[in-house]
Amino acid sequence: MKELKTKIAPRPRGRPRSERARQEILEAAYKLLRDKGFNAVGSHEIAQTAGVSSATLYRWWKSKEEILFDACFERMKPILAIPETGSGLTPLRRYVLRAAEFLVSEEGAVMARVFTGIHEDKRLRQAFLERYVEHRRQIQRRIIEDAIASCELKSTTDPELLIDVLTGPLFFRWLQGHAPLDKGFAKSILDSVIPAFRPH
Amino acid sequence: MKELKTKIAPRPRGRPRSERARQEILEAAYKLLRDKGFNAVGSHEIAQTAGVSSATLYRWWKSKEEILFDACFERMKPILAIPETGSGLTPLRRYVLRAAEFLVSEEGAVMARVFTGIHEDKRLRQAFLERYVEHRRQIQRRIIEDAIASCELKSTTDPELLIDVLTGPLFFRWLQGHAPLDKGFAKSILDSVIPAFRPH
DNA sequence: GTAGAAACGAAACTTTAGGTTTCGTATGTC
DNA sequence: GACATACGAAACCTAAAGTTTCGTTTCTAC
Known part of the structure; x- marks a missing residue:
């Protein structure tokens, strides 16, 4: 019963993650992926295009591959629905x-x-x-x-x-x-x- | 007519390419490819396993990918025949x-x-x-x-x-x-x- | 047999790129 | 206002692809 709250508002403490940064990163990653291919995209390049620090990338994703993977699915979501x-x-x-x-x-x-x-x-x-x-x-x-x-x-x-x-x-x-x-x-x-x- | 000889014995001057080194390289590349995967194979690792200098690799192949590609087909040749x-x-x-x-x-x-x-x-x-x-x-x-x-x-x-x-x-x-x-x-x-x- | 041409091994080197660390600042909750 | 966490900036670390140098070896030509 004491965990009921977590279902409704499990908002963690501290500064919340920037949704804007997340979208910019995935969008930048998708565009670079489209224009240059999977292997040719650089992680710093993604950060720069998204107007974000490299550190922010690796705070939320384990690797460049994971970013590109998520970027792809973020884009496909409406198409596949x-x-x-x-x-x-x-x-x-x-x-x-x-x-x-x-x-x-x-x-x-x-x-x-x-x-x-x-x-x-x-x-x-x-x-x-x-x-x-x-x-x-x-x-x-x-x-x-x-x-x-x-x-x-x-x-x-x-x-x-x-x-x-x-x-x-x-x-x-x-x-x-x-x-x-x-x-x-x-x-x-x-x-x-x-x-x-x-x-x- | 003066090029007729090239058809029979177009042997270039200088020291000939080592066929042994070629085979060792492709064999080492295949084994590493099999054991570690495409991306995980290092070029220096191929050279070392084959008992060959790194320079020799890039004298005959343009990239690591090309070596792995050739290594694969060298191995498949008898199977596909x-x-x-x-x-x-x-x-x-x-x-x-x-x-x-x-x-x-x-x-x-x-x-x-x-x-x-x-x-x-x-x-x-x-x-x-x-x-x-x-x-x-x-x-x-x-x-x-x-x-x-x-x-x-x-x-x-x-x-x-x-x-x-x-x-x-x-x-x-x-x-x-x-x-x-x-x-x-x-x-x-x-x-x-x-x-x-x-x-x- | 000697000169020239090209491949070889060893190893240092350059460059690029993925990922990390530090730190001062910004943005949220209690 | 205290605390917790995310953020940007930039320096940093490390690994790996590919190159260069050079002394040595193996071949052809004469």
Whole structure:
């Protein structure tokens, strides 16, 4: 009972963290990430662009990688919050087309840099799975399960498999870049894969 | 005509490059890459492990990344040289199963590190496409075209699409690691995708 | 066999960048 | 007004990539 207050106003003592500085840092980091790439961004450069001291960076983040990671997700937040509507196969098709659109956008390119940049950092990879991948898959799972329930997909459909077969090829071209990733490609995937999961 | 000799014995003057040093460097680089990861390997560490001077490294390679890149491909050369035999759908199924096997192997894990490690280096990405991707796709293209010719696949099959739909999901799990990449998964992909490309 | 050309090892060196420390000041709560 | 904590500025530390120097070795040409 004596901890009830912490739920309502757990405001710590002392000077509060500057929300302005936090936003400036993440914004500066995102822009540098976009303009120069993951490895080329300097930590002092981020601080200078944000009009902030280097010390402030490392008061809140453990490493440059973590800053860039957070900067990416801060930016993607509104983009990834688009709600899913409709029923049957329509939302599934729309989801894949939107995913393709996102991956080729500027934000998608930045995310590719972050994705490859953090690949060897176990903690950040885990965070990526939790904060991005798992959330996205959850949406797709729900869509697919709905379509199964309405008999637009076979009752034996494995949602995990279908997600990977639909999204994997997009991811493949996104990172490897052996061929263009456009809406035509996304449609081709849908048109060839979905029939294999439909009841006859 | 006066350049004819260069084709037969273009041996330059001076002391020849040490083939032994070259191999020791690439071998040391591969082992360090395997044991410590792409970013954690130091250039002086490679030199020391190989019993070679740092200067020798940079006489032949432009950067540490290039050394690790070459070290990876030197090691993969024999693995990737396995010939393809058989006709019909068998070689296609076998290819996908072997690809899955390779990706989860130690060598596959090392290659993932190299792949992500060089992502922002334009020259090395291009080299990766030419030295690895294009070669692998060529093999798959031939297999698929054979299967089309023998009417085991629809005549309208787009080889590029089929390659991406079969391999993309493997690649997806390989790099993103949201779910295990094993033979069972590879079989599931084959069993669900191939029927969609078969003539009825 | 000797001259010239180029690679080699050893080791000092330069530069850049990630991250830390210090300290005086600013901003909040009690 | 006391206390706690964040802030900026700037010097600082350390590690690592890549370079330079130089004496030595290994080859070709004559």
